Amino acid sequence: MKYSPFIYTGSLVATLLRQCLAAGGSEANSSQYQDPVLLLSSDPMFHFRMLAPFGQAASGGVDIAPMLGVAKAIEAGNMESFTEEFYKLAVKTKAQAEDPANSFDPINVRDTWFSASTYYRKASNYVLRDFDDPRIKDYWVDQTEAFNKGIAALTIPGERLLIPAPEGNFTVEAVWYAASHEQVKAPTLIVGNGFDAAQEDSYHVYCGPALARGWNCITYEGPGQPTVRRNQNIGFIPNWELAVTPVVDWLMQEKAHRVDTEKLALLGNSLGGYLAARATAFEPRIKAALLVGGIWNFGSTLFNTMVPEPLAASFETGDYEAFDEGIYELRNSTGIPTSLAWAIDQALWAFNTRSPAEMFNKALEFKVEDFIEKIKVPVFVGDGEFDVSVAGQPEKVAQALGDKATLHKFMGVAGYHVQAGAGQELTRTLFAWLNKTLG
Template sequence: MRSSSIVLAALAGLASSQQTNETWVDTGDTLRLSTDTTFHFQLLNLLGMATYRGADVAEVLGAAQVIVPGNFSSYNNTFAELATRKQAQASVAKNKVNARDTFFQAAAYWRDADFFNHGNQSDPIIDEYWTNQLECFTAANSALPVPGEYVTIPTASNFSAIGIFYAADSDTSTEKPTLLVGNGYDASQEDSYHSSCVAALERGWNCMTYEGPGQPTVRRQQKIGFISEWEKVVTPVVDYLANRTDVDMDRLALSGISFGGYLAARAAAFEPRIKALLLNPGVVTVQDGFLGQLPSQFQDLFHSGNKSAFDAIVLAIVSNSSMPSSLRWGIEHGLWAFDTESPSEFLVTTGAMNMTGLFDRLTMPIWLANGTRDDVLSQSLDFVEQVGNTTNVTLVTFDGPEGYHCQPGAASSTNREMFEWLETVFE
């Protein structure tokens, strides 16, 4: 069968087996922000950032009202208009706190304006919108009581890690517990400030965010896609922390969020200076998680080794606006983040991203989040089974409205659980 025939047959099967345009099918008790489940998830995630000054509730709800479900341009344009307005308001604000909070919101809206915009990797908006968000975030950061320190950390590989260190206070002579936070597939370290660092700072912890290959800033500035050997990113960052006078290296915790659940676990397996590991969720194998988003016939085609046919089918999905948003966005962003034009190459690369043979190296206490409605990377239970010393593992289950992937909209609950556990580990 010719590739074109395979494409048509597979797309027909997808259309008949799944609801196109991602019509709402969830049975949970969270208020629907869009009939498109992918849009709903992203809007809920942004809405949740209001807890830590990353958004305004009314503005996000207003955007949700006008965004056309399944229409990427509608989503992007709505937030670009909102971000433009908020940036203008921040720029003329006379009060320092007013300017800071409004710049933080503008930065978050610029990030969302870019979120569904990676289908055309040469589109200048990918860099333009990111420049805008960095400008806004930097302006907000400079108005914090203790501004975060931007650092570029050279590595032994062909890239530099990019990080921001937020000190708990201005005392640089006293060592303090420190949380090192890494995201995964799509979120930025600027997102991490709102989801993790504000909570850490409020509790007297330092917090450092970082990015490596494939992640938003490094991918844009250094043109490098994801790598599997994430210790090449984290170990140089830990070296940086070890040289600071305000970091207690005996109380250093590493957090990995989403796909970062693999990245952090991989890095911790090779970095003994990590004294506590928090994974939200635990990830055993990245490829299984990504392939699991595709219909079974697509998975069979990938495993058959027919790369040209697989690529043709997957790229046809991307160009078909009636296909589910989760598939279209997941493919588009994956190709951009892994710096490739080939879906099969993207997925082959993820094959090396697994924890096989590394679990016995995880000797530090481990905290795992398990979302009962996580349909993205729901591997925490498998992770627990693979870890040899299960007495060293704490599994926290999030259910109901908090049960989605990485608990969007429930950051305060997540941080409560994390820091209660950290207090116990380091008491």
């Protein structure tokens, strides 16, 4: 089965859900393909949600056996089971980090805090359906506190930041990681995630490898992303330069002695492929961009993978009341695939609206074609053999960029969305390109 976090598999419920399955992939045709790795769950979405953090083990983000134990315990298709099992593991791991008997080993305790933070984040994956669910904030407080204890124990401690974004009337929430104690200028990577992942994940996937290669790294979150959405109640915005330019300003003002301005790169992960492209088009100080999952038109992709034909007609004619009612009826259907249920919950929450029609109207503004001609720097565009969520879009982005683009397709076990679980292949490819491109 070719895999996307949005692919629809599982039981069929009503005509609308059958049409969703027909549009996105069904059990009937899944036998045409074979997953390249051992499945962690018979639920494709749960498999992906667990495969991704496995890739964080190299930098202390998880421990393997506890992850396998959770994978065995989770009931496929049961979102509460996923939440409960990861929460139990998070609480247990936090207790291990706090155990005075382990205080003699600061490195182990650091990694234990990192693991606890990851498990709390995983426990929060499926709690967004009810905006008032206290777990949305409670689990995030827990994961943030655990992560802060982890980065405080790094050889060079990470630094939490609140960076004002006056033109957007919000605050960028970021973390700075220095490559060395020496007061020297070094290449610097700015890392932003996308639709749902957190900047704490970015440390394990991108910043650890960057620091090991002598790069500074700064992660950030803007409107709609986990911390800003929780703390500031702001949903996604399309003009993403409003989030990135303040980060660049901060680097130039506060870390001018640390940053090689000729080697300043911006990376966007998943939906971040759109966000980073947008920021690069309007932020001239960026010298290279990496789009890990090139996005051409986010709104149409989301719409086509979530909305069956009868409801699409309601949206197109402007009958938003019927459209919203239909989406909620679909969400409440018995046997709805986890991927579709999650996509509806995540999208409404991240765009900070309870109206699916309003959410889609906002998402349809996320179009690279509106500004791609303004990008003047080299761009790495990543794609994956098994990533059908953005099928064909990375190629369109690369074609539009022309000779400024390097299109790379990850194959086989590295072919999942944003190369989940294959961090070594991902980062060695990215940094090989950066070294060649920026010198």
